[in-house]
Amino acid sequence: MRKTLLAVLTVLSSTVATQFVSETVFRQYSLCSTDCRFVTRGRSKIHCSLQCYADSACVFWAWDSNPGLCRLCANVAEENCAEIGHAVLPGYLRTVCQNGGTLDISRWRCSCFAGFAGDVCQRRIYDCSEGFHLNYPTRVYEIQPPLATSPFSVYCRMTFGGRTYIATRTHPDLQFNRTWEEYKNGFGNVSGDYWIGLEQIYLLTNNGLDNELKIEIRNSTDFHFQQYYYYFRISDESSYYQLHFASTKPNAQPGKALGDSLSPALGCRFSTYDADHDGDDTENCALRHQSGWWFPSPCNLTKGNPLGRLGQPGMWSGNPEDAFWFTDFGNRALLHVHMWLVM
Ligand SMILES: *[C@@H]1O[C@H](CO)[C@@H](O)[C@H](O)[C@H]1NC(C)=O
Ligand SMILES: *[C@@H]1O[C@H](CO)[C@@H](O)[C@H](O)[C@H]1NC(C)=O
Ligand SMILES: *[C@@H]1O[C@H](CO)[C@@H](O)[C@H](O)[C@H]1NC(C)=O
Ligand SMILES: *[C@@H]1O[C@H](CO)[C@@H](O)[C@H](O)[C@H]1NC(C)=O
Numbered sequence: 001m002r003k004t005l006l007a008v009l010t011v012l013s014s015t016v017a018t019q020f021v022s023e024t025v026f027r028q029y030s031l032c033s034t035d036c037r038f039v040t041r042g043r044s045k046i047h048c049s050l051q052c053y054a055d056s057a058c059v060f061w062a063w064d065s066n067p068g069l070c071r072l073c074a075n076v077a078e079e080n081c082a083e084i085g086h087a088v089l090p091g092y093l094r095t096v097c098q099n100g101g102t103l104d105i106s107r108w109r110c111s112c113f114a115g116f117a118g119d120v121c122q123r124r125i126y127d128c129s130e131g132f133h134l135n136y137p138t139r140v141y142e143i144q145p146p147l148a149t150s151p152f153s154v155y156c157r158m159t160f161g162g163r164t165y166i167a168t169r170t171h172p173d174l175q176f177n178r179t180w181e182e183y184k185n186g187f188g189n190v191s192g193d194y195w196i197g198l199e200q201i202y203l204l205t206n207n208g209l210d211n212e213l214k215i216e217i218r219n220s221t222d223f224h225f226q227q228y229y230y231y232f233r234i235s236d237e238s239s240y241y242q243l244h245f246a247s248t249k250p251n252a253q254p255g256k257a258l259g260d261s262l263s264p265a266l267g268c269r270f271s272t273y274d275a276d277h278d279g280d281d282t283e284n285c286a287l288r289h290q291s292g293w294w295f296p297s298p299c300n301l302t303k304g305n306p307l308g309r310l311g312q313p314g315m316w317s318g319n320p321e322d323a324f325w326f327t328d329f330g331n332r333a334l335l336h337v338h339m340w341l342v343m
Contacts, residue, residue, distance in 0.1 A: 126343075164340055165338065224256065
């Protein structure tokens with residue numbers, strides 16, 4: 001036990017300089033020596049941990065919640081606590097701010113490097129909204145929602161509460177006539193046009209929050225129109241990523257309202273040309289519209305096909321495979337489509 005501890009200490013002290021430690025955040029050992037050199041007021045476990053980090057002589061610390069003291073120790077007791085009859089206080093090895101974070105001594109907090117969060121910057125941001133509230137800049141991030149077992153890339157625009165882009169379409173070149181596997185896992189390039197993936201949308205939206213889905217359509221580079229969906233989430237793959245939301249409203253600014261073409265699809269399951277879950281026995285709606293979407297049954301109730309083929313500015317061609325959004329947007333052709341989440 002002691003040998004292992006000393007080995008860990010040696011590794012730790014050599015990595016402290018670079019401030020990268022992959023150890024569990026609070027690694028617990030027993031503190032039996034009560035004659036630690038420094039005893040200071042402590043507000044919390046993290047507060048004691050950071051005080052130890054700020055003091056280069058400290059290698060080990062313990063928090064005594066009653067009466068609220070930090071014991072900062074220059075070494076780890078070598079005695080066996082049981083043998084010498086000391087009270088055992090849970091103690092921890094010196095912890096540093098992780099993933100490039102730096103200690104802000106004036107506030108006893110770690111300031112995390114952009115993209116990271118948590119008391120000691122031990123994790124990725126959950127979504128772009130969390131990054132927005134931490135004042136991180138607009139760019140591509142690796143995010144990891146609580147449900148996700150590994151991080152994934154996404155474009156974050158850090159305005160208006162932080163936008164987690166799930167679809168970006170600014171050019172007809174990226175084909176959206178794709179298979180179930182492609183819609184599930186995502187395709188395209190997060191630095192340009194892409195679909196983030198149904199699995200990622202599931203992981204992002206099943207967080208117990210009021211996630212807002214915002215759909216923006218442009219008919220020319222100069223005009224954009226938006227519709228908002230509240231309490232948006234999708235079920236998991238076993239329910240074919242069924243669509244849920246509680247209410248909808250358009251952008252209230254003059255000339256910016258889009259219209260609701262998604263409500264006919266409420267409760268519908270996602271379909272692609274090779275995975276038909278639309279409930280219409282006579283037709284494969286994804287094949288008809290050459291895209292993936294939550295298609296209602298029958299197919300002709302479909303009011304929006306924003307992942308269909310993008311056109312030139314002007315009027316909708318009338319072809320079912322071309323992108324359309326009938327409600328209020330009428331017969332105008334879709335030039336750009338953006339879909340993002342605000343948590
Ligand atoms: C979309 O995919 C289907 C199935 O592979 C195919 O029949 C159809 O021609 C494709 N459409 C386009 C525009 O590529
Ligand atoms: C993604 O798009 C960016 C910007 O257009 C480009 O620089 C990059 O090479 C693209 N990456 C891939 C893998 O295509
Ligand atoms: C939609 O399709 C169904 C058959 O699938 C048909 O009975 C109905 O008349 C169609 N409605 C419209 C508005 O075309
Ligand atoms: C886009 O929509 C706006 C507002 O309705 C309209 O004034 C403009 O002419 C449209 N542009 C194109 C290219 O259709």
